Amino acid sequence: MMLNTSLSKLIVALFAGLVLGVSAGPAQATPLDPDSDIKSGWRICNQTPYGVWLAHSIFEAGTWTTKGWEYVSGKSCFVVQDRLTNRYAYYYADRAHTSYSGELNLCVDMMIDFTYTDKLESCPISSVKFIEVDFDGRQSHTIDLN
16 A cells, blocks of 8 residues: 555654654644744745645755755744845645645655755655745745645
């Protein structure tokens, strides 16, 4: 029987916590008021009633870093960056039967938390299409997932 990717990620994270003694469960987004404004930085707000898994890619310390998975529960937000330092960034979000995807293929591991640097092609595990975000000089930016 095939499990959807969101459920598979949760099962693997919980298993790792029980068997390996690492933190139980995946990283969770800090609940924020999705209707409040932010003064600086980049956040992604899940406006749906369902949780989503989020991966993002930002340029930091001279290299592109792609990280996942953050769990963003329904009607809450996740702060990706406290302040915007580059013009572009990328994200991908996934929940049962819905994905938020774009044009740029980046490496991900669909089963466990991951951090990759400079892996834009030739992925050893898998890749998904990330959405490009153009901050174009803004101090803050909010993405709403509907």
